[in-house]
Amino acid sequence: MTTLTSNGLTRTPASPALTGWTSNLLGMATGFGILVLVWTVIAWRLGNAVLLPAPLAVLEGFSMLLRDGSLIADILASLKRVFVGFLIAAFIAVPLAMLLAYSQPLRRAVLPVINLIRPIPPIAWIPIAILWFGIGDKPSYFITAIAAFFPIFLNSFFGGQSVEDQHLNAAKCLGAGKRALVLRILFPSALPMIWTGMKIGLGQSWMAVVTAELIAAQSGLGYMIQVSRLNLETSHVLVGMVTIGVLGSLMTLMLGAVEGFILPWKQK
Amino acid sequence: MRQAPIHRKAGNPVRQRHEDKSKPLPRLVPVPVPREHARGNGRSGPGERAATLAADRGEAPRLLDGAIDITDVAVVFQRKSTRVVAVENVNVRIEPGEFVSLLGPSGCGKSTLLNAIGGMLAPTQGQISIDGRPVREPNARCGVVFQQHSLFPWMTALDNVAFGPEMLGHPAPKQIGRELLALVGLEKFAHSYPSQLSGGMQQRVGIARALATRPPVLLMDEPFGALDAQTRSIMQEELLKIWTAFRTTVVFVTHDVDEAIFLSDRVFVMRSAPGSIKEEIRVPLDRPRTPEIMLTDAFGDIRKRVKHLIREESLKVFASSTK
Numbered sequence: 001m002t003t004l005t006s007n008g009l010t011r012t013p014a015s016p017a018l019t020g021w022t023s024n025l026l027g028m029a030t031g032f033g034i035l036v037l038v039w040t041v042i043a044w045r046l047g048n049a050v051l052l053p054a055p056l057a058v059l060e061g062f063s064m065l066l067r068d069g070s071l072i073a074d075i076l077a078s079l080k081r082v083f084v085g086f087l088i089a090a091f092i093a094v095p096l097a098m099l100l101a102y103s104q105p106l107r108r109a110v111l112p113v114i115n116l117i118r119p120i121p122p123i124a125w126i127p128i129a130i131l132w133f134g135i136g137d138k139p140s141y142f143i144t145a146i147a148a149f150f151p152i153f154l155n156s157f158f159g160g161q162s163v164e165d166q167h168l169n170a171a172k173c174l175g176a177g178k179r180a181l182v183l184r185i186l187f188p189s190a191l192p193m194i195w196t197g198m199k200i201g202l203g204q205s206w207m208a209v210v211t212a213e214l215i216a217a218q219s220g221l222g223y224m225i226q227v228s229r230l231n232l233e234t235s236h237v238l239v240g241m242v243t244i245g246v247l248g249s250l251m252t253l254m255l256g257a258v259e260g261f262i263l264p265w266k267q268k
Numbered sequence: 269m270r271q272a273p274i275h276r277k278a279g280n281p282v283r284q285r286h287e288d289k290s291k292p293l294p295r296l297v298p299v300p301v302p303r304e305h306a307r308g309n310g311r312s313g314p315g316e317r318a319a320t321l322a323a324d325r326g327e328a329p330r331l332l333d334g335a336i337d338i339t340d341v342a343v344v345f346q347r348k349s350t351r352v353v354a355v356e357n358v359n360v361r362i363e364p365g366e367f368v369s370l371l372g373p374s375g376c377g378k379s380t381l382l383n384a385i386g387g388m389l390a391p392t393q394g395q396i397s398i399d400g401r402p403v404r405e406p407n408a409r410c411g412v413v414f415q416q417h418s419l420f421p422w423m424t425a426l427d428n429v430a431f432g433p434e435m436l437g438h439p440a441p442k443q444i445g446r447e448l449l450a451l452v453g454l455e456k457f458a459h460s461y462p463s464q465l466s467g468g469m470q471q472r473v474g475i476a477r478a479l480a481t482r483p484p485v486l487l488m489d490e491p492f493g494a495l496d497a498q499t500r501s502i503m504q505e506e507l508l509k510i511w512t513a514f515r516t517t518v519v520f521v522t523h524d525v526d527e528a529i530f531l532s533d534r535v536f537v538m539r540s541a542p543g544s545i546k547e548e549i550r551v552p553l554d555r556p557r558t559p560e561i562m563l564t565d566a567f568g569d570i571r572k573r574v575k576h577l578i579r580e581e582s583l584k585v586f587a588s589s590t591k
Contacts, residue, residue, distance in 0.1 A: 166418045169388045172406035174432035174481055184431070188422035265422045265461040 053235040058242065061235035070224070075243065077220040078209050081137060085144025086205045092145075093153035093201075094194055101160025101190070102182050114153065122147040122208040130216050139216040140209060147208030148201035155200070159193025160186050195262055199255050206248050333399045334484030334517035336362040336385060341394035342542075343380050353542035354380045358394070360536065360545060362517060364484070369520045369528035369535045371574065373582050377543020378521045379489055385519060386410045386487050398485055408436060411478030411516070413491045418474060419462040425449060425473045426458035432481035441480075448476040451510065468499040475507065479514055488520045492527070501559055504530055508557060525574050526562055529553075537577045540585050547577055 036055050043054040053061075065071035100107045122143050129139035163186050171185045187194075213222025221240050228236035260267055342356040355377040362368050370378040383389040385396055387403040387410065396403045398410065406412075411432075419428050430445030438444060449455045452472040454465075462470055471491055478486055491507075492500045504527060511518055522528050528535045532551050539546035551570060553561055561567055 164417075166414055167420060169386070169406050170412060170414065170418050170420075170477075171431070171435075173386065173408065173410055173412045173483075174477070175408035175435035176431075177435070180435055185420070188420070191422065263422075265463060 050232050050234050053238060057235045058238045061233070061239045062242075065236065065239055071239070071243070074219060074221050074224045074240075075247065077137075077217075078213065078222065079247070081140040081209045081212070081217075081220065082144050082202070082205045084137075085141045085146075085209070086148045086202055088141065089145040089148035089201060089205070090152055090198060093149050093197075094156050097153050097156030097194075098160050098182055098186055098190065101157055101163070102178075102186055114150075118150050118154075122204075123211050126212060126215050129212070135216055135218060137217070140212040140220070143208050143212040143216070144205040148205040151200035151204055152194070152197040155197025156190055156194045159190030159197075162193070163189040192263055192266065195259065199252065202251055202255065203248065206244070206251065210244060334364040335399055336360070336485060336517060336519070337395075337397045337400075338362075338381075338385070339395050339397075341381070341384060341391045341396060343377070343384055343389065344392040355384070355391075355543040356393075357544050360548075362519065364517055365515045366534065367511060367518045367520065367532050369522055369532040370538060371522060371525065371528040371535050371578070372538030372543070372546075373523060373540060373578065373585065376538040376540040376581070378523075378538050380543065381538075382487050382489050382519060382521050385485070386412050388412075408432065408481050409483055409485060411481060411483035411486045413471070413474045413478050413486070413488045415490045416467065416470065416494045419470055419477070421462050424459050424461055425454060425465065428462070428473055429477045429480050432477060436481055444480055445476075448480050449473070451479075451513075452476045452506070468495050468503060471495065471503065472506070475510065479510070479516070482514075483516060485517045485519070486514075488518060490521055490523070493522070500527070505559065507531065508555075512556065525571060525578065529567060529570050529574065530557060530559070530562060535574060537574060537581070540581055541588070546581060549574060549577075 039052075039055050043049075043052045046052050049057060062071070096110070100110055125143060125146050126139070129142045133139040133142060167185055167189065168181060171181055176184065209220065210222035210225070213220035214226045217223050221244055225237050225240040228234070228240065338358050338360040341358045343354045345352045345354055358381060370381060372378050380389065384391045385398075385403065387406045390404075401409075403410075412418075419425075420431070423431065426442065426445045426449060428445075429448050430441040433441035433444045446455060446458065449458055452475060454469060454472055454476070457465060457469060457473075462473070465473065474491065492503050495503060508531060518531075520528070520531055529551055535549045535551060537546045537549065538544065549570065553564075553566060553570075
């Protein structure tokens with residue numbers, strides 16, 4: 001079956017989805033192709049593997065680190081820190097945001113404190129984190145939690161505040177008490193915003209873990225980059241950077257994929 | 269359409285006429301009764317009056333709660349430095365099981381009055397009580413159907429309707445939800461989200477949801493205002509059928525003259541700025557009513573009178589706005 005398009009040409013209706021996919025892939029391949037090409041040319045013109053190793057050298061470094069198992073170990077160490085910190089942040093930020101959105105007295109007391117702490121960047125917490133928790137996983141949990149907390153909290157809070165009076169009134173007329181108002185009305189109203197906050201928070205956490213590991217850890221991708229720099233193994237530094245980029249993008253993709261399960265009513 | 273109440277509760281399924289007026293009225297749904305319960309206003313029971321009304325319509329036993337007393341009510345909004353009197357000097361008694369409409373042009377304070385009855389807004393002066401108990405905040409004694417977009421978008425149609433019974437601690441809320449959805453003809457859409465339903469369907473779910481807790485009073489704030497004329501007419505007829513089955517007191521806000529007359533036992537025409545009751549008009553038309561009734565002379569006479577009153581009001585507002 002063919003359909004008539006606006007410019008008078010005919011095309012099969014089955015193809016758009018396929019064209020969508022293939023053209024996406026094609027576009028992506030072109031983008032990465034140009035990046036690798038430019039990189040290769042610059043590396044070749046520079047001729048200095050310490051300043052900028054060629055993509056091929058990075059690939060070699062990648063396979064070497066993969067074979068000796070150190071890359072996997074570093075990835076796992078970093079992922080663990082991100083997820084633990086992120087979960088701590090989410091479990092504190094979301095309930096706190098819901099309570100503050102619901103209760104004005106609580107909001108008046110707590111919000112100014114949060115606004116005061118918020119502008120402090122996660123990296124500024126590192127010295128304190130090391131003093132409190134030493135070197136290792138714990139300061140990194142702390143830093144990743146700090147990084148994820150504010151985006152999650154702020155989005156959840158605004159989500160909770162944007163609850164419609166009509167929904168609250170309807171729920172009260174149906175016999176809902178305070179607990180039900182928060183859990184069954186305020187929370188699901190805010191859930192789209194909470195989810196947005198979590199996506200941003202996870203990204204922030206992932207960026208913060210590298211910062212934390214540069215200073216406060218002895219494993220993980222950040223630590224690996226730091227050690228490779230000291231050894232002038234720039235190709236390994238780049239392996240670390242590319243891995244961070246790829247894993248970060250994968251996380252975003254994964255969250256996008258499960259969104260339909262979290263917010264089923266937003267599906268068309 | 270006479271329907272046995274949906275609530276299980278073995279033994280005594282139908283709301284019985286309440287003989288002993290010294291005791292609180294029997295309830296099928298365990299509605300949390302607030303403190304103010306103790307201070308009844310000492311009025312005489314609504315029994316006799318309601319019984320006559322029911323007899324007028326030739327109907328079977330009716331529930332005997334759902335009386336609304338509005339005493340000297342005023343609502344004043346303070347906007348910056350200006351005081352706006354939205355509603356003043358309203359004194360109305362609405363009988364249990366009665367269907368009344370508040371009719372008037374936009375901005376005449378009819379919705380404000382409705383919100384005050386529902387406890388969503390506190391009157392600045394006077395008192396509103398339902399079955400002798402003052403209204404303080406929204407609660408399950410009043411079901412409310414809003415104009416639109418009041419269904420919980422994150423719940424399916426079924427979950428929306430089952431929410432009230434669940435909140436009131438009913439053992440099988442989904443069962444009630446299904447039965448009420450069937451009553452409004454939407455059992456097939458139980459698992460649809462509100463965004464997947466048409467405007468008319470959403471309002472039917474809204475009505476089912478409000479009725480699921482069996483409230484003695486149902487407040488409807490221009491519930492069909494956003495629907496097209498055909499859907500609207502069908503919904504009005506459906507509403508009357510449902511009302512006959514449920515016998516709840518209905519306060520219906522609208523600016524549509526025909527709608528108000530077609531549905532109501534009494535129509536309160538409102539005066540604007542400040543809003544108050546201009547005139548009360550009885551609608552002595554037989555029930556059950558079908559849309560054909562709008563073509564009768566009796567209906568036409570009432571319409572003429574109501575339109576005249578509304579026009580008077582609108583002209584006054586128009587004149588004062590062009591001064």
